[in-house]
Structure formats: C-alpha cells, structure tokens
Amino acid sequence: MVRTLTLMLVLAAVVCVVPAHAAPFSIARVHYDGGGDWYGDPSSLVNLQEYVQRTLGLDVTDKEVTVRLTDDDLFRHPYLYMTGHGNVRFSNEEVTRLREYLLGGGFMHVDDNYGLDDSFRRELKKVFPDRDLVEVPFDHPLYSTVFPFTNGLPKIHEHDGEPAQGFAIINDGRVVLFYSFQCDLGDGWEDLDVHNLTPAKHEAALKMGVNLIAYALSGQPEALP
Numbered sequence: 001m002v003r004t005l006t007l008m009l010v011l012a013a014v015v016c017v018v019p020a021h022a023a024p025f026s027i028a029r030v031h032y033d034g035g036g037d038w039y040g041d042p043s044s045l046v047n048l049q050e051y052v053q054r055t056l057g058l059d060v061t062d063k064e065v066t067v068r069l070t071d072d073d074l075f076r077h078p079y080l081y082m083t084g085h086g087n088v089r090f091s092n093e094e095v096t097r098l099r100e101y102l103l104g105g106g107f108m109h110v111d112d113n114y115g116l117d118d119s120f121r122r123e124l125k126k127v128f129p130d131r132d133l134v135e136v137p138f139d140h141p142l143y144s145t146v147f148p149f150t151n152g153l154p155k156i157h158e159h160d161g162e163p164a165q166g167f168a169i170i171n172d173g174r175v176v177l178f179y180s181f182q183c184d185l186g187d188g189w190e191d192l193d194v195h196n197l198t199p200a201k202h203e204a205a206l207k208m209g210v211n212l213i214a215y216a217l218s219g220q221p222e223a224l225p
Contacts, residue, residue, distance in 0.1 A: 026061040026064075029065065032090065033090075033091070034119060043189075043191045048213075051206040051210060069098050070091075074097060074101060075106070080107070080108040083116070085116060090126060090127070112181050114184065133167040134169075136166040142211060143166075147207040147210060147211055149208060154185075156205050163182065178212060
C-alpha cells in the first residue's frame with residue numbers, strides 16, 4: 001500500500017512536469033569528443049524507454065535521440081545520458097553549456113562502462129571546479145522513488161570486483177548529475193543475449209533506470225513521504 005501510494009505521487013509529479021501536450025519523452029545520449037565510445041550499448045536506451053512507458057505510463061519515443069552539448073536544442077532535453085569505455089573531452093563551450101544546463105534544472109546520468117572514470121572526473125572538474133562528487137547514501141530518494149534498492153545500485157558487471165557506487169553533484173539540495181560507477185547499468189538495459197545477463201539483473205537495471213528518470217522528471221522527490 002505504501003509503495004502504491006508513493007508510485008501514484010511520483011506519477012502525479014511527473015505528469016505535472018511533463019504535460020499531456022508535450023513531445024514524447026526520450027533519453028538524450030550525449031555525443032562527446034575525446035575518442036571514447038559514446039555510442040556504446042546500442043539497444044540499452046530503447047529498452048529502458050519501453051520499460052519506462054510500461055511502468056510510468058509516459059509517452060516515449062521508439063528510438064534513441066543523440067545530442068551534443070553545443071546543440072541548439074540541448075535545453076529541450078530534460079534527461080541526458082553519457083556512457084563509454086574510453087576518453088571524454090569537453091571543449092570550453094561544452095563546459096559552459098553543461099554547467100548552465102545542470103544548474104538550470106536539467107539532469108544528467110553518467111554511466112561508466114569501465115574505462116571512463118579518469119577522463120570523466122577530469123572533465124567534470126572543469127564544469128564544477130568548486131564542487132566534488134559525493135557518494136549518494138542508500139536512503140536517498142534516488143534509490144526508492146519507484147522501486148526500492150536498499151543497498152544502492154545493483155551490481156550488473158563485476159569488472160574489478162568492487163561494489164557498485166553512485167555519486168552525485170548536488171545543487172540546492174537536488175541531484176543534478178548522477179554517476180554510476182563499477183555498475184554498468186547500460187549493459188543491464190541491453191538485450192539479454194548481448195552480455196548473457198540473467199533476467200533478474202536485467203530487471204534490476206531497468207528498475208534502477210526508472211528510479212533515475214522518475215527522480216529527474218518529478219523535480220523534487222525529496223518531498224515524497
């Protein structure tokens with residue numbers, strides 16, 4: 001009953017932010033420079049969007065949307081996603097645009113696909129030289145907005161055998177950038193036969209993706225009971 005009520009409140013908040021006449025929701029994949037495979041996990045976002053439609057009832061696009069931080073329509077996308085294994089590098093203009101986007105109400109999920117960490121942290125420091133990534137506690141609404149994750153991020157791929165961690169940039173009490181590390185949510189969203197994952201891990205990754213999107217679109221999930 002409590003979870004049903006919470007989900008209803010989340011859906012109501014999302015509807016307020018995404019009115020019926022708005023364009024279908026899409027996750028905007030960030031196309032960045034530096035040599036990293038920004039295009040990794042090609043089936044992941046379409047699968048996640050379909051799951052969002054089933055669980056939250058949002059009207060979603062049936063294909064992936066790609067955006068550069070310098071594109072004119074950047075601020076029309078409420079949810080950015082960035083992933084890859086290799087290097088990322090932002091230009092001075094991209095640094096400025098990303099800071100304006102995040103401080104202006106946008107949300108970004110960066111998903112380390114193993115190998116992005118060093119370059120991402122370096123470039124993020126250009127965007128927010130006066131802020132540090134902080135680890136998100138397990139009782140934060142990000143981990144319970146729709147589906148409960150009492151131990152934080154689900155562990156999808158082992159890699160170094162370290163626990164999955166979620167980090168964030170906070171602005172005015174709100175997470176504006178979420179960084180999933182040692183986790184590989186994008187791999188979990190992919191078609192099951194791509195990484196030979198169990199259905200349980202696939203489902204866990206999709207549910208965590210729904211939590212992130214619900215948090216981002218509902219504005220201030222901290223106010224939920």
